[in-house]
Amino acid sequence: MRFSNTLIPTLRDDPARTDVASQRLLLRAGFLRQLNAGIFTWLPLGFRVLQKVEAIVREEMQRINAQEILMPFVQPAELWQESGRWEQMGAELLRIQDRHERDFCLSPTHEEIVTDLFRNNVRSYRELPCTYFHMHTKFRDEIRPRFGLMRAREFIMKDAYSFHLEESTLDKTYWDMYEAYSRILDRIGLDYRSVEADNGLIGGSSSHEFQVLAEAGEDVLAFSDSSDYAANIERAEARPPATRPEAQESMEKVHTPNAKTIESVADLLGLDATRCVKTLIVQGQESLVALILRGDHDLNELKAEKLPGIRTPFQFADPNDIENSLNCSIGSIGPVGLEIPYYVDRDAAALADFVCGANEDNYHYTGANWERDAHLQDIVDIRNVVEGDLEPNGTGRLLLKRGIEVGHIFKLGRKYSESMRVAIQDQEGATIAPAMGCYGFGVTRTVAAVIEQCHDEAGILWPESIAPAKVHLISVGADRSPEVGEAADKLYQLLQELNVEVLYDDRAERPGVKFADADLIGIPHRVVIGSRTLKEGVLEYRFQRNETEKISESELKNRVSASSIH
Ligand code: ATP
Ligand code: MG
Numbered sequence: 001m002r003f004s005n006t007l008i009p010t011l012r013d014d015p016a017r018t019d020v021a022s023q024r025l026l027l028r029a030g031f032l033r034q035l036n037a038g039i040f041t042w043l044p045l046g047f048r049v050l051q052k053v054e055a056i057v058r059e060e061m062q063r064i065n066a067q068e069i070l071m072p073f074v075q076p077a078e079l080w081q082e083s084g085r086w087e088q089m090g091a092e093l094l095r096i097q098d099r100h101e102r103d104f105c106l107s108p109t110h111e112e113i114v115t116d117l118f119r120n121n122v123r124s125y126r127e128l129p130c131t132y133f134h135m136h137t138k139f140r141d142e143i144r145p146r147f148g149l150m151r152a153r154e155f156i157m158k159d160a161y162s163f164h165l166e167e168s169t170l171d172k173t174y175w176d177m178y179e180a181y182s183r184i185l186d187r188i189g190l191d192y193r194s195v196e197a198d199n200g201l202i203g204g205s206s207s208h209e210f211q212v213l214a215e216a217g218e219d220v221l222a223f224s225d226s227s228d229y230a231a232n233i234e235r236a237e238a239r240p241p242a243t244r245p246e247a248q249e250s251m252e253k254v255h256t257p258n259a260k261t262i263e264s265v266a267d268l269l270g271l272d273a274t275r276c277v278k279t280l281i282v283q284g285q286e287s288l289v290a291l292i293l294r295g296d297h298d299l300n301e302l303k304a305e306k307l308p309g310i311r312t313p314f315q316f317a318d319p320n321d322i323e324n325s326l327n328c329s330i331g332s333i334g335p336v337g338l339e340i341p342y343y344v345d346r347d348a349a350a351l352a353d354f355v356c357g358a359n360e361d362n363y364h365y366t367g368a369n370w371e372r373d374a375h376l377q378d379i380v381d382i383r384n385v386v387e388g389d390l391e392p393n394g395t396g397r398l399l400l401k402r403g404i405e406v407g408h409i410f411k412l413g414r415k416y417s418e419s420m421r422v423a424i425q426d427q428e429g430a431t432i433a434p435a436m437g438c439y440g441f442g443v444t445r446t447v448a449a450v451i452e453q454c455h456d457e458a459g460i461l462w463p464e465s466i467a468p469a470k471v472h473l474i475s476v477g478a479d480r481s482p483e484v485g486e487a488a489d490k491l492y493q494l495l496q497e498l499n500v501e502v503l504y505d506d507r508a509e510r511p512g513v514k515f516a517d518a519d520l521i522g523i524p525h526r527v528v529i530g531s532r533t534l535k536e537g538v539l540e541y542r543f544q545r546n547e548t549e550k551i552s553e554s555e556l557k558n559r560v561s562a563s564s565i566h
Helices: 021-028 044-063 077-082 111-121 167-188 263-269 301-305 319-326 415-419 443-453 481-497 512-521 530-535 553-562
Strands: 033-035 039-042 074-076 096-099 104-107 130-139 154-164 193-196 207-213 219-224 230-232 250-253 277-283 288-294 342-343 354-357 361-370 378-380 397-411 435-442 471-475 502-505 524-527 539-541 550-551
Touching: 021 033, 021 154, 021 397, 039 044, 044 130, 044 167, 044 354, 044 443, 074 077, 077 104, 077 111, 077 415, 104 342, 154 167, 167 193, 167 207, 167 397, 167 435, 167 530, 193 219, 193 397, 207 219, 207 443, 263 354, 263 361, 277 354, 288 319, 319 435, 354 530, 397 415, 397 443, 415 435, 443 512, 471 481, 471 512, 481 502, 481 524, 481 530, 481 553, 502 512, 524 530, 524 553, 539 553
Parallel strands: 193 230, 288 342, 342 378, 471 502, 471 524
Antiparallel strands: 033 039, 074 104, 096 104, 130 154, 154 435, 193 207, 207 397, 219 230, 219 397, 250 361, 277 288, 354 361, 397 435, 524 539, 539 550
């Protein structure tokens, strides 16, 4: 690849309106261009990286006997109506019409299509279990496309789907996928963790996410400091608190003018937020429902959404509705005498002598106690864990870190096979709906995740596994001394004959420009040919940001071939 005839539009300055390093560097180093919010064109260097990620993913899918297919991007509404998702999916599903005014959508995922394919073509138990995968474009009209490739609207996913007669083979395929994802991320060279994930409203069976650790990640992960426990904060649990102490105080109503938040109430009363409870009001299926937490804890909406009687999708109540039905404003609500159903988080339920709203504007109770002053029935876990919490089944403490979700594996059960009436004959000739698994891997998001982990001030630092080329060859002063150009051309030729991928910067640019571009682009092995080193009979060589060395051509061959080829 000669720089002079490859589209590598590097930018001298940081582009405007970028929020993460991967987005900034992909644009600056000339790998990517944005066409529209969350929609991108991959330029030659970027496309090479993408193809390398795809190749690794493909090999690992083939290793576990998944069959590669290619399913359509434009999908008829009928299939989505059958599964019920045409109605359930909100604006993330981009709907279009053809010339006959028939409804279609741009595919955000392929469960419906693969289930339809399966039911029309597979009839017998003998063909099961089976796994199909494809690597293709998805479109999700994300409410806030941002962070470049990390939350795009159009992106590439590898998605795989498996079909099973028995749970045992679903379990095996699930763990094969788990291993395959681990191998993919190990081969790329990422620092990642697999964590227990929320199953959505399907519930029941397992789900794991593969999270690349990075500050720019949108997800928060909880890890134990002393065991393997790791979960997305959406799902993470802490050990339940110890039993509640005895009541010591009597309940008193106190005036708390304008104290509408836990912080202001705690300040006013000279107490810690951990001694207060907060009462949040949400939409229930029949009435408003209150959720009561310890003052310093945050509500976990996904946990709350799964409770009986809570409306899905989860929604906080409208402040006007609250005032109308409870006769006081949000900051003054509490469990004492509360006339709507409520759930109490386990840690709030373990408090004695606590502070809570008095259901009257500008008043709170101090010294309130469960049972004596307020009913305590539905004790649940509805909070986000915090750092320092005890892990669920051990003595370790939880730590929190940020991650980028690059993969998600999921046991679907029979959700689609039942709603779409898939029938397979088992050994006895009875027809049953197969169990399914689905396994997504964000190919384009992974490229961004790599950069989030592998960059410095000057630019990207590609791991060799997916670098756009192995060697970045730079000629310096070839315009002034033709022998430099000849020597560089010759080395370029030689490396190509050795099947080493090279980006050859043969441009008539100043050395400073070429070096700055090389730093930005981040190809691991850099070789410079200039008239001085040429006279000395050596090459100037540098691996990533290590010290520059002078080495011979044969030593270069060693360095390049010694580096791992996956
Ligand atoms: P998220 O919670 O980040 O929206 P998701 O749960 O919607 O992800 P899945 O439906 O499980 O994601 O999709 C599988 C994989 O596709 C994700 O693990 C991620 O790597 C990738 N992915 C999902 N949404 C996007 C997006 N908007 N941009 C880029 N990649 C995405
Ligand atoms: Mg999503």
